[in-house]
Structures are given as structure tokens and as C-alpha cells.
Amino acid sequence: MVARWTVLAPLLQAVTAGRDLLDDTISRLTPEAVAAELVTEIGDHDVRLDLTFAGRTTSHLRTDSDVTVSLDLADAVRGLYGTGERPWPSLAVRTPDPELDERGIAGWFHSRKGLADAVQQLLSALRPGRRDLGELAVEYGSDKWGDLHWYTQHYERHFARLRDEPVKVLEIGIGGWEAPDSGGGSLRMWQRYFRRGLIHGLDIVPKTVTGPRITAIQGDQSDAEFLDRLGRDLGPFDVVIDDGSHFNDHVRTSFHALFPHVRTGGLYVVEDLQTAYWPSWGGHPDAPATTSMGMLKSFVDGLNQAEVRDPRGEGTYLERTISGISFHHNIAFVEKGRNDEEGGPAFMRTLY
Structure with missing residues (x-):
């Protein structure tokens, strides 16, 4: 690879x-x-x-x-x-x-x-022109714009600063169901959007999707050891996008295995968060901690861990390295960065 x-x-x-x-x-x-x-x-x-x-x-x-x-x-x-x-x-x-x-x-x-x-x-x-993601999604058949989802407007906002960089992108889920020669619309879209990017696609079935800067990898997103090896071999990644099975336990496993292989300043994206509320997908209407949305909600408290525990404490790995989270309808962007600001002084908590 x-x-x-x-x-x-x-x-x-x-x-x-x-x-x-x-x-x-x-x-x-x-x-x-x-x-x-x-x-x-x-x-x-x-x-x-x-x-x-x-x-x-x-x-x-x-x-x-x-x-x-x-x-x-x-x-x-x-x-x-x-x-x-x-x-x-x-x-x-x-x-x-x-x-x-x-x-x-x-x-x-x-x-x-x-x-x-x-x-x-x-x-x-x-010298290809700069076209927006919605236009590219339509041209290459990505479902991120117009096919149940309207995601590209959010991707544009978060990815604009990376567009001209030599990024490494990993997208879980190539699409096309079981057909080996089907899918890959989003990979081709990313290839044209990131003109200097290397684009990797992961799918549980073998795929024959090809392109000048595209490679398809077969693997299971619920296999944490495999994902860790993938990250060590091909990372660090600037962008990881989970558009895979959308089963809640798979989403959580993938995040914990791959987030350490996201470069500082990079982004981890989770799509189709509606399944966090659907029991048949391992979700729950209240989105507790066992769901993908519950996992993401816990990161919000982690951003402010210095206000919850020791104001000068180090926190866990995720508390130290998640520097921002943005939620949109059915999609979330987790930013990798340094999160070690000290909390407010302890005496302020009991002042009144």
C-alpha cells in the first residue's frame, strides 16, 4: 500500500x-x-x-x-x-x-x-479550476450532496483550509454495496477537491476503484488491530471520514483506533449520526454513552475537563487531543489539536 x-x-x-x-x-x-x-x-x-x-x-x-x-x-x-x-x-x-x-x-x-x-x-x-464540493459530488455521483444528505456545505466550511495542502485522506466506506466495480464516487470527488491529496478508501468487500491518487483497501472497520496497522502504515492522516456501516459499535471502535493516527490540525468526521437513535443499528432514542452520538457528546465535557477536575491536570489522551467539535444535522467534525488550557482557579468554584 x-x-x-x-x-x-x-x-x-x-x-x-x-x-x-x-x-x-x-x-x-x-x-x-x-x-x-x-x-x-x-x-x-x-x-x-x-x-x-x-x-x-x-x-x-x-x-x-x-x-x-x-x-x-x-x-x-x-x-x-x-x-x-x-x-x-x-x-x-x-x-x-x-x-x-x-x-x-x-x-x-x-x-x-x-x-x-x-x-x-x-x-x-x-490547470483544473476550483469547483465547489456540491458540483463535484453531482459530477462523480457522491451521495454527500442531494442523495438523502446535504453534507458538502459543511465539508466546504471545515476543509477549505486544507484544500491546497498535500493531505492524506482516509474514507471508511467506498459505496456500491457488494459489487466490486461499483462505488467510489466520494473518493473521486475528494481527489478533485484536494488537488495535492492522496485518497484512501476502506471497504469490507474488495473494490476495484482506481484513480491517479486513489487507492482502495479491503478491511473491517470493527477490527481495531487492523485499523491500527492501517494507520501506522499509511498515516498520519489529515482527514478520516467514517461513512461505513454506521453501526454504533463499529463507529466507536473505528474512532478509538484511528483518531491517534490523525495528524495534529486534522479532522475526524462521522457521518449519518441518525443511526445513534435507531435501536436496530445499536442506537437508542436518548443516545446514551454506548452510541456514536453519546461518545461524541462525552467529548464536549472533555474539552472542558480542566473545569471538572484538577484545573492544571493533564486529562486523558482524548481530553488532551480533541480541540474542537462541530455538530451539524447527522454529521460531526472532531478536530485534532492541543487542549491543555488550565482551568479557572479552584477558589472560584466555591466563591459564592
């Missing part, structure tokens, strides 16, 4: 650094390997793409095309994975030798309009 990211992970880290560091990273990974990842990301196009690096050129995409787009490899990498809108300082386009035929000059100019379209489609793929 780790070997898949030996090229992408360091490349995504270096892309927003200075040009010297990016060039050094490309040299170490080899231009051929970096170019291959880039081409996998943008997909097929109707023009030839020549990528140059350190005076060498490697051709990718339609090598039989008579239209060639040339770009410096580092410029292409920064366009695809970088932040902000930069010009293309190394761009050159070569088209077929102009020949006048029976169509005349007006017909010749008209025939060239398609060349610009083809070139622009490639350049647009190399």
Missing part, C-alpha cells in the same frame, strides 16, 4: 516549494516517473505532449498527433498540483505546416479553430 506513493507523495510535498527544491525532487524521482504520474492524472487528449527537463524531452499522450504542446516538466507539475494561477512561461505549440488547398484561405483559417480547442483542453486539464 505504501509503495504506490513513492513518487506522488514527495512530489506533492515539493510542488509549492522553491523551484530548486522541486527540480531536485524531480531529478531524484526521475523525470520519466514524474511525467508518467502527471499523464495518468490528466487522462487522454488529442494532442501530443512533450515534457522537457534539464535539456531532455520525453513525449507522452498522442505521439502520432500532428499538434504538439511543449512544456517544462516542472511548470506542468506546478500547474497541475500547485496553488494559484500562473502563466505558462515554457509553453510552445507546434501545428502542421500550413498548406493552402482548394478550401482557400478562409477554409484554412476555419480548419485551425479545432487546433486551439484541443490545445486548450489539454492546458485546462493541466
Whole structure:
């Protein structure tokens, strides 16, 4: 599972650094390997793409095309994975030798309009626009917007600060029920939203979902030992999303096993909390501590543990590392951070 990211992970880290560091990273990974990842990301196009690096050129995409787009490899990498809108300082386009035929000059100019379209489609793929999560959810078939749920508005609020970072995302539950080749809509949505992100999907059945920065893992979210190994192998994660079985004991097991593998500043998200109130899912109308919602409610008191016990006490691991919780309809966001503010002085508690 780790070997898949030996090229992408360091490349995504270096892309927003200075040009010297990016060039050094490309040299170490080899231009051929970096170019291959880039081409996998943008997909097929109707023009030839020549990528140059350190005076060498490697051709990718339609090598039989008579239209060639040339770009410096580092410029292409920064366009695809970088932040902000930069010009293309190394761009050159070569088209077929102009020949006048029976169509005349007006017909010749008209025939060239398609060349610009083809070139622009490639350049647009190399510099994808910033689209909101609702639009991406509809395009890729994620159920996080419009299919019983309206979650993407909340995700936008909490994930905006991470959008341009080289994040690692783990989502429990790939979707598609038992069909191996079905599901993955949310993974593809995250891949496009986090343009520098590595996206992992976990499902109890084997899944064949693939993508340039997507990997599917088979495993059981109720197996705490497996989840701990997964976290040690692939973490730390910036984002973990539980959209799995939604059984309350599974949700609680997954949280306790994976939250230690969330990076400081990261988020753990629990979806579909309605099952905390449904007995057939292990819930209860009053959402006691044994339910997923009861677990999350207990973290609110943990945020203020210094006011409950010793005002300068350390607290438990979760009390020290959960720095914030946000609840929305059927979804909660738990923030990983440092929570060790001291409480108010003990004498204040009995002053009046």
C-alpha cells in the first residue's frame, strides 16, 4: 500500500516549494516517473505532449498527433498540483505546416479553430479550476450532496483550509454495496477537491476503484488491530471520514483506533449520526454513552475537563487531543489539536 506513493507523495510535498527544491525532487524521482504520474492524472487528449527537463524531452499522450504542446516538466507539475494561477512561461505549440488547398484561405483559417480547442483542453486539464464540493459530488455521483444528505456545505466550511495542502485522506466506506466495480464516487470527488491529496478508501468487500491518487483497501472497520496497522502504515492522516456501516459499535471502535493516527490540525468526521437513535443499528432514542452520538457528546465535557477536575491536570489522551467539535444535522467534525488550557482557579468554584 505504501509503495504506490513513492513518487506522488514527495512530489506533492515539493510542488509549492522553491523551484530548486522541486527540480531536485524531480531529478531524484526521475523525470520519466514524474511525467508518467502527471499523464495518468490528466487522462487522454488529442494532442501530443512533450515534457522537457534539464535539456531532455520525453513525449507522452498522442505521439502520432500532428499538434504538439511543449512544456517544462516542472511548470506542468506546478500547474497541475500547485496553488494559484500562473502563466505558462515554457509553453510552445507546434501545428502542421500550413498548406493552402482548394478550401482557400478562409477554409484554412476555419480548419485551425479545432487546433486551439484541443490545445486548450489539454492546458485546462493541466490547470483544473476550483469547483465547489456540491458540483463535484453531482459530477462523480457522491451521495454527500442531494442523495438523502446535504453534507458538502459543511465539508466546504471545515476543509477549505486544507484544500491546497498535500493531505492524506482516509474514507471508511467506498459505496456500491457488494459489487466490486461499483462505488467510489466520494473518493473521486475528494481527489478533485484536494488537488495535492492522496485518497484512501476502506471497504469490507474488495473494490476495484482506481484513480491517479486513489487507492482502495479491503478491511473491517470493527477490527481495531487492523485499523491500527492501517494507520501506522499509511498515516498520519489529515482527514478520516467514517461513512461505513454506521453501526454504533463499529463507529466507536473505528474512532478509538484511528483518531491517534490523525495528524495534529486534522479532522475526524462521522457521518449519518441518525443511526445513534435507531435501536436496530445499536442506537437508542436518548443516545446514551454506548452510541456514536453519546461518545461524541462525552467529548464536549472533555474539552472542558480542566473545569471538572484538577484545573492544571493533564486529562486523558482524548481530553488532551480533541480541540474542537462541530455538530451539524447527522454529521460531526472532531478536530485534532492541543487542549491543555488550565482551568479557572479552584477558589472560584466555591466563591459564592
